[in-house]
Amino acid sequence: MKSIKIAAGIALLALSFTSCKDEKQEKAQRTIDSYVTYVDSVKNVKAEDLKENWNAVEAEYDRRAAEANLALADIKDNAAETEKINTSKAKYEDFKNEVSTLLAPPAASPKQQLRNALFGEGKIGDDMSFSWVNAQNIHSVYQQFVHTVENNKDSYSREDWDEIKLLYEALDSRKNTVEKEGLSSEDNRKIAGLKVKFAPMYTVNRMGAKSEENKEAKK
Structure with missing residues (x-):
């Protein structure tokens, strides 16, 4: 009876560990998806309309990008997620260059x-x-x-x-x-x-x- 209780306890502990692990991975996945969604939402706005709030956009991007990169460590096979992050980063950099051109002061005469x-x-x-x-x-x-x-x-x-x-x-x-x-x-x-x-x-x-x-x- 005692051995059965021990075995049950070990099984419960293993199940709990697996559940925590799955939950951690799911949270990491949500964080990465949130980062990708944010980049897409920013890109869907005209660069001209973001000029006045660009500092806030950049600050939010930096925060989400940092969280997404940290989240990769919680995903065992993260090749696909890494690719998603890199693709979104490339999209953002292209858009950032577009905005930077608008924000640049006009060339002196x-x-x-x-x-x-x-x-x-x-x-x-x-x-x-x-x-x-x-x-x-x-x-x-x-x-x-x-x-x-x-x-x-x-x-x-x-x-x-x-x-x-x-x-x-x-x-x-x-x-x-x-x-x-x-x-x-x-x-x-x-x-x-x-x-x-x-x-x-x-x-x-x-x-x-x-x-x-x-x-x-x-x-």
């Missing part, structure tokens, strides 16, 4: 690219404000401007040189203000040297650019 090169990214916009230039940094601003022009003088068009002249005059105007705000005599001297370097470089190269354009126009 040639004029803005020139301004960025001469002064730094976004320093000079359409308002042409030089309020960020002060007695402490104006020498380095002139330095970057003149050296950038010198390094690229052979590639500028006539329109580029006209823009460069406009920006140079605006910087000079700012210098007149900065001189009254504590510009050191040493920096003033260095700026004067840069201005002497810039003037003939501008004159010669703008004339050259115009001449090249006239030649091209005649062809």
Whole structure:
């Protein structure tokens, strides 16, 4: 009788273990299916409609993807589930690239690219404000401007040189203000040297650019 009870207990324990194991696998399967369903549901929405909430979509995706990958360990023969996860991941990455293209800022115009090169990214916009230039940094601003022009003088068009002249005059105007705000005599001297370097470089190269354009126009 005792042996029967022991055998029954072992059988019950084994059944319980099997039941727990099956339940764990079923839960893992549901987690993976939920991940696949989420990816499909996201892909069914127009990328344009997700722009404003994309950070939340990504956070939710990352959470579900992590859970799905962990769930694989609870499935004994998980080749099929692994394939499902990889397929959904590929789908999501393709869709993510589509959204990223929409979220990317528009490319800067040639004029803005020139301004960025001469002064730094976004320093000079359409308002042409030089309020960020002060007695402490104006020498380095002139330095970057003149050296950038010198390094690229052979590639500028006539329109580029006209823009460069406009920006140079605006910087000079700012210098007149900065001189009254504590510009050191040493920096003033260095700026004067840069201005002497810039003037003939501008004159010669703008004339050259115009001449090249006239030649091209005649062809």
